[in-house]
Amino acid sequence: MAAAQDSSLFLGFDFSTQQLKVVAMDENLNVVHQNNVQFDSDLPEFRTQGGVHIHADRLTVTSPVLMWVKALDMLLDKMKEAGFDFSRVKALSGCGQQHGSVFWTRGASETLTNLQPDQSLETLLQDSFSVLASPVWMDSSSRKQCDALQEAAGGALRLAQITGSTAYERFTGNQIAKIRATRPEEFQKTERISLVSSFAASLFLGGYAAIDYSDGSGMNLLDIRSRNWSQICLEAVSPQLDLLLGDPKPSSSILGPVSSYFVKRYGFSESCRVVAFTGDNPASLAGMRLQQGDIAVSLGTSDTVFLWLAAPRPALQGHVFCSPVREQAFMALLCFKNGSLTRERVRNQCAGASWELFSAALRDTPLGNGGNIGFYFDSQEITPPAVGVHLFDPQDVQVCSFSPQVEVRSLVEGQFLSRRLHAERLGYSIIPGTRVLATGGASSNKEILQVLSDVFNAPVFTLDVSNSACLGSAYRALHGLSAESGASFFEVVKNAPEPQLVATPHPEAKEVYDQMLQRYARLEERVLQKSRP
Ligand SMILES: O=C(CO)[C@@H](O)[C@H](O)CF
Numbered sequence: 403m404a405a406a407q408d409s410s411l412f413l414g415f416d417f418s419t420q421q422l423k424v425v426a427m428d429e430n431l432n433v434v435h436q437n438n439v440q441f442d443s444d445l446p447e448f449r450t451q452g453g454v455h456i457h458a459d460r461l462t463v464t465s466p467v468l469m470w471v472k473a474l475d476m477l478l479d480k481m482k483e484a485g486f487d488f489s490r491v492k493a494l495s496g497c498g499q500q501h502g503s504v505f506w507t508r509g510a511s512e513t514l515t516n517l518q519p520d521q522s523l524e525t526l527l528q529d530s531f532s533v534l535a536s537p538v539w540m541d542s543s544s545r546k547q548c549d550a551l552q553e554a555a556g557g558a559l560r561l562a563q564i565t566g567s568t569a570y571e572r573f574t575g576n577q578i579a580k581i582r583a584t585r586p587e588e589f590q591k592t593e594r595i596s597l598v599s600s601f602a603a604s605l606f607l608g609g610y611a612a613i614d615y616s617d618g619s620g621m622n623l624l625d626i627r628s629r630n631w632s633q634i635c636l637e638a639v640s641p642q643l644d645l646l647l648g649d650p651k652p653s654s655s656i657l658g659p660v661s662s663y664f665v666k667r668y669g670f671s672e673s674c675r676v677v678a679f680t681g682d683n684p685a686s687l688a689g690m691r692l693q694q695g696d697i698a699v700s701l702g703t704s705d706t707v708f709l710w711l712a713a714p715r716p717a718l719q720g721h722v723f724c725s726p727v728r729e730q731a732f733m734a735l736l737c738f739k740n741g742s743l744t745r746e747r748v749r750n751q752c753a754g755a756s757w758e759l760f761s762a763a764l765r766d767t768p769l770g771n772g773g774n775i776g777f778y779f780d781s782q783e784i785t786p787p788a789v790g791v792h793l794f795d796p797q798d799v800q801v802c803s804f805s806p807q808v809e810v811r812s813l814v815e816g817q818f819l820s821r822r823l824h825a826e827r828l829g830y831s832i833i834p835g836t837r838v839l840a841t842g843g844a845s846s847n848k849e850i851l852q853v854l855s856d857v858f859n860a861p862v863f864t865l866d867v868s869n870s871a872c873l874g875s876a877y878r879a880l881h882g883l884s885a886e887s888g889a890s891f892f893e894v895v896k897n898a899p900e901p902q903l904v905a906t907p908h909p910e911a912k913e914v915y916d917q918m919l920q921r922y923a924r925l926e927e928r929v930l931q932k933s934r935p
Contacts, residue, residue, distance in 0.1 A: 414875030415496030498598030554638035608661025677882030689874025701844035
């Protein structure tokens with residue numbers, strides 16, 4: 403076996419909502435380097451909050467594409483200063499927040515192909531985008547375009563049967579339609595549209611990278627069975643849209659060698675391969691090596707619940723994406739917009755901005771919280787489509803507030819009751835042997851995971867890398883080198899570290915939460931009634 407300092411390395415990048423992260427892994431699947439750039443604090447000139455700009459209408463949410471470009475400059479410089487040996491990188495892959503879109507202006511392809519290694523990417527690409535404020539997944543301003551797409555496809559369920567989802571405001575097809583309608587001059591100047599994932603791959607490739615099947619499933623444009631763009635959907639958004647998107651490719655595709663820009667500026671090897679980037683949630687599924695029967699809960703800016711599907715079962719709720727690790731398989735996903743930002747707000751207001759006090763409140767309050775239940779939709783929620791904070795006492799009477807400790811438990815129980823309720827509606831059943839795999843920033847908090855275990859009445863496991871999206875991207879970089887010869891993803895990563903058991907349910911958890919789930923479902927209906935226009 404090659405000595406550790408000479409063994410090949412594989413990089414996995416994650417262009418997520420609040421930060422750019424990277425994991426370096428050796429050929430024995432050991433993580434040897436991690437690094438990150440926090441958008442708000444490391445790039446204050448872009449004046450983002452949580453990595454985004456929420457516009458005055460409170461519905462439009464964007465991120466500056468040049469912030470992502472500059473973050474890559476900064477991250478690679480940090481790695482170089484830390485003495486990272488880029489020449490050992492045999493392949494790299496990555497992921498990006500899903501659904502976000504990047505609009506390249508006419509001529510950008512030329513610039514990408516001729517990047518000058520003596521300048522930063524930010525300098526070189528500052529005039530390469532026709533839209534500087536990229537729509538991102540938190541946007542909910544494209545309802546009009548969603549209605550038009552659903553009508554063109556023959557209704558919500560028909561659209562879900564074709565693309566895996568009914569029309570969702572954050573989905574890229576509807577965002578493109580909105581840009582075309584509201585910013586026609588910028589749209590006219592656009593020569594390519596990328597997802598955040600394929601935009602990031604394009605930077606490394608030195609040319610436009612294909613959208614992969616898995617992240618492409620989050621656009622309301624890809625036929626998830628044929629894995630081609632749906633002509634009906636493309637036509638409904640913009641004539642000849644396929645010319646702007648390029649052809650989608652399998653997630654395990656080798657897109658080409660890394661651009662000479664990175665060879666000359668950072669010392670990458672000319673033989674380093676770029677493997678298709680994908681969405682952050684598909685990459686997390688890869689990082690957790692999710693198998694049929696498991697359920698994954700990613701606790702990040704958004705919370706997502708996802709599971710392996712052998713066959714697509716599109717529904718009016720939730721999403722079905724092409725699997726990022728097996729061509730003919732699928733993954734189901736539910737997205738809950740009010741995730742870590744809401745947990746941080748309640749921590750600040752009810753636990754003195756201290757996670758330790760937040761955890762103590764969970765330890766000091768009983769399962770079921772004495773019958774108090776809360777719904778915390780600080781911003782327009784995706785699942786279910788409701789907004790506002792709604793608190794109920796044990797008699798189902800709406801109240802204005804809880805004591806700080808009760809509020810902390812009410813938030814965490816309420817979030818996990820919602821995750822379980824909607825997962826079970828999607829057809830998932832918590833059976834003996836169910837494993838809950840937790841990832842994302844909040845998965846490092848044991849008390850939060852204890853509540854997750856109690857509500858799901860199942861053991862909770864985590865990886866020792868809270869960022870499974872990066873890890874999954876490094877795994878996919880390794881797998882990409884042998885995928886064409888038929889090697890299976892799971893075979894390639896079979897020796898990866900096993901998830902660690904971190905919480906098991908209390909004996910009384912099943913009784914408490916089976917009953918509480920029924921109450922939660924009834925109260926959610928009341929909240930939805932109030933949220934409907
Ligand atoms: O919209 C989502 C999934 O559909 C979010 O989880 C984003 O991927 C977060 F970046």
